[in-house]
Amino acid sequence: MPVPHTAFAPEATTNRELRAFLHGLPGVDEVGARARAQDLSTRSVKTTAKAQAIDLAISMVDLTTLEGADTPGKVRALCAKAAHPDPADTTVPRVGAVCVYPDMVATAVEALRGTGVGVASVATAFPSGRAPMDVKLADTRRAVADGASEIDMVIDRGAFLSGDYLKVFEEIAAVKEACGTAHLKVILETGELATYDNVRRASHLAIRAGGDFVKTSTGKVSPAATLPVTLVMLEAVRDHHAATGRHVGVKPAGGIRTTKDAIRNLVLVNEVAGSDWLTPDLFRIGASSLLNDLLMQRTRLSTGTYPGPDYYTLD
Amino acid sequence: MADRRHTGKAAKGGEGTGGGAAARVPARLAVRKTYKLYLGGAFPRSESGRSYPVTSSSGQHLANAALASRKDARDAVAAARKAFGGWSTRTAYNRGQILYRIAEMLEGRRAQFVDRAVDGQGLSRADADRVVSAAVDRWVYYAGWTDKVAQVLGGANPVSGPYYNHSAPEPTGVVAVFAPQNAPLLGLTSVVAPVIATGNTAVVVTSESAPLAAIDLAEALATSDLPGGVVNLLTGRAAELGPHLAAHADVNALDLTGAGESAVEFEETAATTLTRVLRPGPGADGGEDAWLDPDPGTARMKPFLETKTVWHPVGI
Numbered sequence: 001m002p003v004p005h006t007a008f009a010p011e012a013t014t015n016r017e018l019r020a021f022l023h024g025l026p027g028v029d030e031v032g033a034r035a036r037a038q039d040l041s042t043r044s045v046k047t048t049a050k051a052q053a054i055d056l057a058i059s060m061v062d063l064t065t066l067e068g069a070d071t072p073g074k075v076r077a078l079c080a081k082a083a084h085p086d087p088a089d090t091t092v093p094r095v096g097a098v099c100v101y102p103d104m105v106a107t108a109v110e111a112l113r114g115t116g117v118g119v120a121s122v123a124t125a126f127p128s129g130r131a132p133m134d135v136k137l138a139d140t141r142r143a144v145a146d147g148a149s150e151i152d153m154v155i156d157r158g159a160f161l162s163g164d165y166l167k168v169f170e171e172i173a174a175v176k177e178a179c180g181t182a183h184l185k186v187i188l189e190t191g192e193l194a195t196y197d198n199v200r201r202a203s204h205l206a207i208r209a210g211g212d213f214v215k216t217s218t219g220k221v222s223p224a225a226t227l228p229v230t231l232v233m234l235e236a237v238r239d240h241h242a243a244t245g246r247h248v249g250v251k252p253a254g255g256i257r258t259t260k261d262a263i264r265n266l267v268l269v270n271e272v273a274g275s276d277w278l279t280p281d282l283f284r285i286g287a288s289s290l291l292n293d294l295l296m297q298r299t300r301l302s303t304g305t306y307p308g309p310d311y312y313t314l315d
Numbered sequence: 316m317a318d319r320r321h322t323g324k325a326a327k328g329g330e331g332t333g334g335g336a337a338a339r340v341p342a343r344l345a346v347r348k349t350y351k352l353y354l355g356g357a358f359p360r361s362e363s364g365r366s367y368p369v370t371s372s373s374g375q376h377l378a379n380a381a382l383a384s385r386k387d388a389r390d391a392v393a394a395a396r397k398a399f400g401g402w403s404t405r406t407a408y409n410r411g412q413i414l415y416r417i418a419e420m421l422e423g424r425r426a427q428f429v430d431r432a433v434d435g436q437g438l439s440r441a442d443a444d445r446v447v448s449a450a451v452d453r454w455v456y457y458a459g460w461t462d463k464v465a466q467v468l469g470g471a472n473p474v475s476g477p478y479y480n481h482s483a484p485e486p487t488g489v490v491a492v493f494a495p496q497n498a499p500l501l502g503l504t505s506v507v508a509p510v511i512a513t514g515n516t517a518v519v520v521t522s523e524s525a526p527l528a529a530i531d532l533a534e535a536l537a538t539s540d541l542p543g544g545v546v547n548l549l550t551g552r553a554a555e556l557g558p559h560l561a562a563h564a565d566v567n568a569l570d571l572t573g574a575g576e577s578a579v580e581f582e583e584t585a586a587t588t589l590t591r592v593l594r595p596g597p598g599a600d601g602g603e604d605a606w607l608d609p610d611p612g613t614a615r616m617k618p619f620l621e622t623k624t625v626w627h628p629v630g631i
Contacts, residue, residue, distance in 0.1 A: 304562075305562035305563065305564065305587075305588070306389060306392070306559065306562070306563040306564060306565060307564045307565070308396075308564035308565030308566075308588075309396075310564070310565070
């Protein structure tokens, strides 16, 4: 099973060189990307294939709660659900990780001890990223010290859009260093990047700076994870792997609410990046309400009758 | 005029050879209606792409209706569930206003419904008129009940202790209604109106042989301030859709009036998910005449209500 390499060290560079590299990337054919995503989303996945896809999708979910109203109690309830998504059915796999704000990391780590579910923490002044660099690094170090195994950072979109690629690059590299052994997911916030060309450039920038994952969105900006955006990011990690042999993961987040959406994403992964990426180590789905829909569809497949939301937890 | 445009003379005029004013009007093409489902406030075709021919009582082809599939039923339940929160928390008064608005919309389309009953069911014009009037009045009747049913079915209970004790009826949720097979307008109205009057949302399987009146009714519902998803109409076979609706865990109640011979089977299936059931009464599917009673009372509202009782200590 391919594992993202965490010992990757970005080489020092200049803004000029980064600009030449990023603007030298081929442009994205927007119409083509949309058409390809649309075409792949019509694949029919049924019966046993669907059952496998649902279990795989459950194991890839980063069960997320990022609300101002979060409490330790709510985080513990979410952790219980992450470890045993359906208490009545032990064959349901556990989810990939629980994703919380930094102050909830200690609670989540405690609740998930021994379950094998990772704890991901957003850091670096999520969701806007507008904080001084030392604050962002302190935010990251604290989350790692509390036991987070994955860090979801946001890039400075303002710097990226104004062409200061070196600033973005150096921030990612610095946060990566602060992460130590924790995996780094770099949130591009594609809803603010305006074009698919920018999504491609930001993906390559994040990958080069040492990100272990590229993530579409914070979930706080609309549009979030659309299929064409995920497609462009999957192409970036595929191309990077072809060039260097290093596997980087992709995490769409925000707006994926139904089993159908999740399966469309899996089809996209398989067709664009390849089956190497069909593992929770290289593909995650950031979601909260998706898990209940996956569980309901799983029940539907195993019992033949449609289940209702009354039978599942409210998160 | 209507006759004239079908004459050979008018057709020739269309080719530009005639001389008179009437001759310059080209023959009109028929504008045929596509009968679709009514789902979540929209009119989609069946997800399956299927349709089936609908004939008049004398066997003449009238139109093709959408043949709803299992997945349409699933989508309808999802739409009804989504609409339930908003509809059930509206004030009873406002629900009454909307039901009355449906009556207003139907009244304005009387001629269409009378023609439909004459063509589709072979009723005489006088009978058709009577049925349509009764259907319009049925909406007004239940519009009146919306803010009165709580007083009749609930109230203050005398208890031995220092407590106030109140019972109030609450809507049960999503109701799957098998509408009468032989009463496509008045029967349909008589089973749907009491379900939604109390705040439930409905997934309705219409009469299989005469589904067109239901879609005409849907056009009135869609223009009556009734939120999308409160009533969802599926044209098709009760025997095909029924098992899925009966087993669906997100359906809270079944009205088996038009389920025919499958009613017992559906009731057994419904028991697995603790679904409330209204059994078809004797002669429930006799035709529009069976529904003419102008005062059906609470019999069709009560089965789809749950009683909430609250104890409250008497203040000092």
